[in-house]
Amino acid sequence: MSSAAARPFPGELIRGLRSVAEPRSSFVSFRRLSVVSFPLAFQWFSWPKSRSPLRPVRSQQPQQQQQQQEEAVDLAILPQGLREIISLFQSVSDPKAKYQQLLHYGGRLPPLDPRYKTDEHRVRGCVSQVWVRAFPDPGDPAAVRFEADSDSALTKGLAALLVLGLSGAPAPAIARIPPEFVHLLGLRQSLTPSRNNGFLNMLKLMQLKALQLYAQGGGDPATNSASGEEIASSDGSVGSVITEVPVGREANSGVNGNRVDHRPALTSIQEVSEVNLDAVDDISPAPTGGSGGRAARIRERLQRELLPLELELEDISYQHAGHAGVRGSSDGETHYNLRIVSKEFEGKTLVKRHRLVYDLLQEELQTGLHALSIVAKTPSEVGMK
Amino acid sequence: MGFVRNIPSTSTHHSLSDLVFPLVSQRLPHRRSLNTSPRAGGEGAQPLSAFASSTSSSTASSSPSLSSSQERTGSPSLGDLVRPDFPILHQDVNDFKLVYLDNAATSQKPFAVLKSLSEYYETYNSNVHRGIHYLSSKATDAYEQARVKVAAFVNASEPREIVFTRNATEAINLVAYSWGLSNIKSGDEIILSVAEHHSAIVPWQFVAQKTGAVLKFVELTTEEVPDIKQLKGLISNKTKIVVVHHVSNALGSLLPVDEIAHWAHAVGAKILVDACQSVPHMAVDVQELDADFLVASSHKMCGPTGVGFLYGKISLLSAMPPFLGGGEMIADVFEDYSTYAEPPSRFEAGTPAIGETIGLGAAIDYLSTVGMQRIHDYEKELASYLYDRLKAVPKVHIYGPAPTSTVHRAPLCSFNVENIHPTDIATLLDEQHGVAIRSGHHCAQLLHRRLGISSSARASLHFYNTKEEVDVFIEALKDTISFFSSYL
Numbered sequence: 001m002s003s004a005a006a007r008p009f010p011g012e013l014i015r016g017l018r019s020v021a022e023p024r025s026s027f028v029s030f031r032r033l034s035v036v037s038f039p040l041a042f043q044w045f046s047w048p049k050s051r052s053p054l055r056p057v058r059s060q061q062p063q064q065q066q067q068q069q070e071e072a073v074d075l076a077i078l079p080q081g082l083r084e085i086i087s088l089f090q091s092v093s094d095p096k097a098k099y100q101q102l103l104h105y106g107g108r109l110p111p112l113d114p115r116y117k118t119d120e121h122r123v124r125g126c127v128s129q130v131w132v133r134a135f136p137d138p139g140d141p142a143a144v145r146f147e148a149d150s151d152s153a154l155t156k157g158l159a160a161l162l163v164l165g166l167s168g169a170p171a172p173a174i175a176r177i178p179p180e181f182v183h184l185l186g187l188r189q190s191l192t193p194s195r196n197n198g199f200l201n202m203l204k205l206m207q208l209k210a211l212q213l214y215a216q217g218g219g220d221p222a223t224n225s226a227s228g229e230e231i232a233s234s235d236g237s238v239g240s241v242i243t244e245v246p247v248g249r250e251a252n253s254g255v256n257g258n259r260v261d262h263r264p265a266l267t268s269i270q271e272v273s274e275v276n277l278d279a280v281d282d283i284s285p286a287p288t289g290g291s292g293g294r295a296a297r298i299r300e301r302l303q304r305e306l307l308p309l310e311l312e313l314e315d316i317s318y319q320h321a322g323h324a325g326v327r328g329s330s331d332g333e334t335h336y337n338l339r340i341v342s343k344e345f346e347g348k349t350l351v352k353r354h355r356l357v358y359d360l361l362q363e364e365l366q367t368g369l370h371a372l373s374i375v376a377k378t379p380s381e382v383g384m385k
Numbered sequence: 386m387g388f389v390r391n392i393p394s395t396s397t398h399h400s401l402s403d404l405v406f407p408l409v410s411q412r413l414p415h416r417r418s419l420n421t422s423p424r425a426g427g428e429g430a431q432p433l434s435a436f437a438s439s440t441s442s443s444t445a446s447s448s449p450s451l452s453s454s455q456e457r458t459g460s461p462s463l464g465d466l467v468r469p470d471f472p473i474l475h476q477d478v479n480d481f482k483l484v485y486l487d488n489a490a491t492s493q494k495p496f497a498v499l500k501s502l503s504e505y506y507e508t509y510n511s512n513v514h515r516g517i518h519y520l521s522s523k524a525t526d527a528y529e530q531a532r533v534k535v536a537a538f539v540n541a542s543e544p545r546e547i548v549f550t551r552n553a554t555e556a557i558n559l560v561a562y563s564w565g566l567s568n569i570k571s572g573d574e575i576i577l578s579v580a581e582h583h584s585a586i587v588p589w590q591f592v593a594q595k596t597g598a599v600l601k602f603v604e605l606t607t608e609e610v611p612d613i614k615q616l617k618g619l620i621s622n623k624t625k626i627v628v629v630h631h632v633s634n635a636l637g638s639l640l641p642v643d644e645i646a647h648w649a650h651a652v653g654a655k656i657l658v659d660a661c662q663s664v665p666h667m668a669v670d671v672q673e674l675d676a677d678f679l680v681a682s683s684h685k686m687c688g689p690t691g692v693g694f695l696y697g698k699i700s701l702l703s704a705m706p707p708f709l710g711g712g713e714m715i716a717d718v719f720e721d722y723s724t725y726a727e728p729p730s731r732f733e734a735g736t737p738a739i740g741e742t743i744g745l746g747a748a749i750d751y752l753s754t755v756g757m758q759r760i761h762d763y764e765k766e767l768a769s770y771l772y773d774r775l776k777a778v779p780k781v782h783i784y785g786p787a788p789t790s791t792v793h794r795a796p797l798c799s800f801n802v803e804n805i806h807p808t809d810i811a812t813l814l815d816e817q818h819g820v821a822i823r824s825g826h827h828c829a830q831l832l833h834r835r836l837g838i839s840s841s842a843r844a845s846l847h848f849y850n851t852k853e854e855v856d857v858f859i860e861a862l863k864d865t866i867s868f869f870s871s872y873l
Binding site: 095099100103104151152 | 808816
């Protein structure tokens with residue numbers, strides 16, 4: 001199992017946002033255009049807390065619920081990889097684009113060796129077939145790595161998301177992950193425990209397997225499933241076990257030190273800002289690359305390449321200053337709102353427009369630009385000639 | 386294609402946008418109807434009274450025929466007319482108007498049924514058969530009246546031939562445990578098809594395991610329909626019972642149950658008909674079929690969940706030992722033994738789902754007012770329309786036989802799309818389009834294995850669906866397919 005597979009390159013991930021379908025049916029685009037075009041010009045400056053300005057016509061209540069759900073999850077306890085994934089999903093607000101993102105993750109997941117497609121690795125409760133495997137990180141015995149596969153593209157995407165988000169973290173951290181984090185992605189995912197909840201069961205199986213490995217101290221998982229079951233409490237709840245497992249500083253710092261090599265880098269900024277927020281009082285100063293003047297660089301680039309009729313760039317990094325992925329970076333310059341009107345967007349779908357912008361800002365993305373929320377319009381769409 | 390068809394004239398909400406964007410705005414009239422009570426002004430009542438025909442399900446309806454040419458000129462289809470009666474259909478899911486195409490799993494309920502349920506619980510809820518006070522006799526009357534209605538609905542020779550159960554599954558188990566265990570012995574044969582629902586297979590597996598009998602399975606032809614010739618060949622004097630579906634919940638095919646019954650009876654075997662997918666959609670006559678046992682579920686025929694029924698010839702039921710023991714099914718109780726009631730009470734232990742059974746009676750009243758023949762004719766059209774449109778979508782494979790001029794399909798299609806998992810299809814159809822279909826094995830794992838697949842997607846219609854909804858489904862499906870295809 002090549003380790004490269006667990007590390008999708010940042011550029012490829014961004015490219016993943018692009019490799020999307022052009023909706024062929026006019027049926028769909030009618031609806032999208034008719035709903036999306038008007039309210040945004042007036043709303044987006046107020047940047048609602050729920051971070052989804054492009055979300056069309058959803059009734060208020062679910063959004064409030066979602067807000068509550070989002071606020072209830074303490075980002076600090078999630079592994080770095082998972083936080084980055086969450087952040088990426090949140091910067092993509094169109095639900096269809098989120099699914100494309102998910103499919104992209106799935107596509108990056110290498111096929112699982114057939115010898116692991118056994119009942120021991122099978123996730124119960126999926127209508128599709130899903131297998132998950134956990135093994136100790138070859139370079140860091142305290143960290144767990146995962147592999148997974150599925151015959152359904154969306155399930156594979158979810159599995160890939162979990163694999164990428166969880167791999168490289170130590171078992172106790174993995175076991176602490178609350179399933180509610182999935183609400184932050186903005187995908188509609190039920191968390192009702194039932195034999196049919198594939199996502200929940202996937203996460204729980206991965207947590208169980210991680211703990212089994214932890215119990216053996218990195219030995220062969222197959223021979224130690226008994227001890228894993230001893231650790232898992234009788235009600236099957238993995239979460240409740242964690243309080244009994246000592247989380248040593250040594251273990252953490254060991255992981256700290258090795259993080260740079262083994263954590264899957266989802267956007268290049270992770271290679272730059274390495275902060276282990278599992279140990280909260282251990283904020284290491286991180287080189288960020290936010291050297292000031294990013295806004296100017298972005299403007300200059302976009303002006304040159306897209307000849308926009310309107311360009312508005314707002315640095316909203318302060319709004320994200322508290323959250324996990326940013327802590328330790330200095331001077332903001334990590335999160336922006338961009339509104340741009342250009343003829344270059346004519347004939348392009350929403351996602352193609354975003355891809356165009358991301359392509360032009362590659363360098364920024366690699367040096368600390370964390371997330372960009374884009375409103376990309378053609379002149380005719382905003383009533384200009 | 387369907388995009389430029391006029392909106393049926395029951396909708397009074399025409400607007401310029403209807404002409405310019407016909408497909409999108411065809412959803413709007415219904416969306417707006419959310420704010421007005423669908424029953425207001427008798428709009429719900431009106432279509433029914435306009436077509437009230439005799440309650441006998443076998444009478445040919447005198448209502449106008451619903452050819453598609455008539456629809457194009459703007460006259461409403463049966464679906465359009467009855468939709469206001471079904472409150473649940475008028476809602477949005479995931480910000481899209483709901484298109485409910487999972488009727489083979491369960492059907493929706495009209496106001497008449499909902500009203501009968503609340504009326505029962507609000508005004509005369511009381512235990513049946515036991516009390517002598519006013520409420521109790523009112524409840525008993527209504528409960529027994531429901532039995533009469535079911536008997537008439539399937540043309541049983543008398544109400545005693547109807548046993549109320551929890552659902553069709555329980556009804557089949559009743560036959561298996563009661564009739565099966567006392568009539569089947571080692572070496573006997575039970576004939577099933579590989580297309581049977583799990584509920585029709587598993588109880589007979591229990592019987593075979595307990596008695597030493599043998600299960601024999603009829604395979605599929607190349608047209609993906611159970612092989613009737615093979616079935617005929619399998620019937621021998623070892624056969625004790627043949628268990629077959631009337632209409633397949635996955636293949637959409639109809640079996641010639643009357644012929645099969647004939648062959649079974651010729652060797653002294655019984656026949657049990659799983660009519661779950663036929664009773665809701667067409668007139669079913671147990672005399673014509675000469676069925677020994679027939680089962681159906683209320684929730685698939687616009688009735689509440691929690692009740693179903695077994696039809697059994699009274700001669701058979703009278704000879705059968707009880708299934709569940711307890712109150713109601715006894716005559717006299719002593720320490721060591723009890724004597725049992727006559728059928729149907731013998732097989733109705735404990736307090737039944739009284740309100741729900743009465744609700745089933747209300748559902749039958751509603752269906753009879755619309756007319757089963759009319760429902761069947763309309764659904765035949767829907768079935769062809771669905772099949773033709775689905776077949777025209779590239780990379781889609783539909784399971785089951787192709788319809789011919791003489792043999793039609795039920796209004797359901799199980800299908801797969803090349804290289805895309807059915808769960809992915811169903812997920813996006815729901816999330817991105819509000820279209821509800823099912824994906825999985827549809828309680829027919831044997832069938833799926835024979836077809837060489839692990840799962841399939843299924844769209845199934847009922848008489849409150851419309852061709853416009855089929856159009857929405859097809860466009861949504863195309864959109865979903867292109868979404869996944871371009872990614873792959």
